[in-house]
Amino acid sequence: MAAVDLSTHPGHLARRLQQAHYLLWNTMVSEEITSPQFAVLNALVAEPGLDQRTVGERVGLDRSTVAEVISRLGRRGLLDKVRDPQDGRRFLLRLTQEGERTHRKLTVRTARMNQVFLGPLDAEEQALFCDLIRRVADAAEGLRNPAEPLAAQP
Amino acid sequence: MAAVDLSTHPGHLARRLQQAHYLLWNTMVSEEITSPQFAVLNALVAEPGLDQRTVGERVGLDRSTVAEVISRLGRRGLLDKVRDPQDGRRFLLRLTQEGERTHRKLTVRTARMNQVFLGPLDAEEQALFCDLIRRVADAAEGLRNPAEPLAAQP
DNA sequence: CCCGAATAGTCAGGGCACTGATTATTTCGT
């Protein structure tokens, strides 16, 4: 008789929130392209020619996951992967025409979905919602890389 | 040049939030028992003898996922599974002594972790954080089962 | 110049999450 109320646990809420989002994405945006895949496309629209590691950094995916996502996008013909002639360890990534077209299409649908998703909140609450989540996520991520005491710029 | 700012996309934020939570759970609570597994233990502390489907309903896991989670907990000896003599389709679930002990131990650690996780927010913001997420998640989940217009009780 | 440290990517393995198909059992309607 010592059960806790999970609805006060942020982790549990985070999981439920993501499930809810997954559901909405699937019905309103795409059944083929997932939200993480869209994030990768978006990163490459902003900065064509990034390598895998940096893409992962931009969208918050670790090296293993980003490799899988990129391989799927490559199989679908949405991006190209070529060795960096300057540094043989890297692959440089670039969207294909089809990839850019897909990104444009999904951008519109994603905006609509976000409105529905955040529909239960008024404008002020929506801003707060994003701000609070961002602060919590950033702080927890900060615990990962203790950020060396002094000097950071090369 | 039509990239969007993902930091304003609730779905992206939800994913990052969950990753942050995963990280903290792993370091502060347990490397063996995951957060969804704890949720199942917790549901069975509150209501011993539930069947799989109902456990899934309580903690927000679909039938397939709950089956996997329960099988892992069973392998670890944290719960027992017996056929319902009243209804041969069901399995009734009950924690073992070890399962109850594990739940008690993790409950303490989870509370500590939640404090760290929500640390960046003041008390008022923490309440708001939970409230906003719950409202968004509940609303999106409501879209799933349109809740038939009239009559519900058998 | 050459060896060792750092870095980019891959791979194996475990876990969560969903869908759609299948099986076993119960329940309801005629």
Add this chain to the structure above:
DNA sequence: ACGAAATAATCAGTGCCCTGACTATTCGGG
């Protein structure tokens, strides 16, 4: 009472997510 619909659970298949071990390439100091 019997067959059809509903329900509980399983299974196959896909995708995300992490860790730890491994490979290949580059870079830096002696």
